[in-house]
Amino acid sequence: MNTRDLVLSALFTAIIVALGLLPPISIGIIPVPITAQSLGVMLAGVILGARRGAVATLILIVLVAIGLPVLSGGRGGLAVFAGPTAGYLVGYVFAAYTTGFLAERLVRPEQSGLVQGVGFFLAAAIGGIVVDYAFGIVYLAFAAGISLQQAFVGSLTFVPGDVLKAIVAALAGRAVMAGYPLLPQRS
Amino acid sequence: MRTLHVEGNTWAHRLPARGKLLGLAAFSVALFLTHDILLLGLAVAVAGAVHLGVGLSPAEAFRRLRPVFVTIVMVALFSLLFNPLREAAVTVLRLTALVLFAATVTATTAVAAFIDETTALARPFERLGLFQAADVGLAIGLVIRFVPEILDRHRAIQEAHAARGLKARWTTTLVPLIILTLRDADTVAAAIDARGIRRH
DSSP: OOHHHHHHHHHHHHHHHHHHHSOOBOOTTOOSOBOSHHHHHHHHHHHHOHHHHHHHHHHHHHHHHTTOOOBTTTBOSHHHHHSTTHHHHHHHHHHHHHHHHHHHHHOOTTSOHHHHHHHHHHHHHIIIIIIHHHHHHHHHHHHHTOOHHHHHHHHGGGHHHHHHHHHHHHHHHHHHHHHSOOOOOOO | OOOSOOOOOSHHHHSOHHHHHHHHHHHHHHHHHOOOHHHHHHHHHHHHHHHHTTSOOHHHHHHHHHHHHHHHHHHHHHHHTTSOHHHHHHHHHHHHHHHHHHHHHHHHSOHHHHHHHHHHHHGGGGGGTSOOTTHHHHHHHHHHHHHHHHHHHHHHHHHHHHHTTOOOOHHHHHHHHHHHHHHTHHHHHHHHHHTTTTOO
């Protein structure tokens, strides 16, 4: 990995940490505040692409593992990996990679804003929701001694919030692509 | 940046980091293989006693672990909808013991020791050609170095909004924050290469 890619990834990890330290986001019309960190994971894939997005989230979970309170709410340390929701955290890496993978292939600078937005939304939703929940649900079922179906049903309550985050990530991805494009183009 | 390491010189602090991590892994396996409530209860008691001996006040220890405990309780309550009480109790005891052991390892192991272990773990993967083991320490250092700067930048963006009479909302601050931060990457990368930090 060249130095620039490593620095981009590390800087993005710093952005995700900063997002966790700032107060939860209220997006205009919706009165429910959402914590920005899982939004940060979708953003990493959408803005940096698959490889750097995955590295950025990997650095994040290494920071948590070594005992730094970088998750929102000041959480950190190995205790986080011992809890039942650890799968969602580890799944961040695969979610960012999937989001980046799809964004690199679905979105082109020549496309209209709307098409780009839809492409980024699909990338963010499939990576940040489908893939992340897959890891989260499997570990939750294992750690809590419940069936996969039960874990799946229990996770459904979080989907609407995450769909909202995917929309925000799509809009931000479009804006960053217009202002400072970093997404590698692959077909 | 504050760390979760607690300064001290207890027996737990003196154990080598690798040993503690391997011990934690072994305990995890044992905890998941055990279904006996008494054994799990004993594990919780032992883990709790060890954790309280680490140097943290009980209030502080509980404050740190409260979010994880909340998720454990919520998951247990959810599991009660479908499973007998015994299953939920086993889950609570098992996960609580695991969390307490893990928190003890975190509290008694310095960040530098963790970084050494992670670097050592990454070394066999160097041959894949994706990264160098020393990049671990470099990346961690970069994040710690730049988080305060990003927070300052966010404050500056908010002030710029205020100066223009606009309320600073996330929809208008998030994208400038990201772009301004990532634009630094080239300068930082050049500085790193100029110092030969990644020369191997």
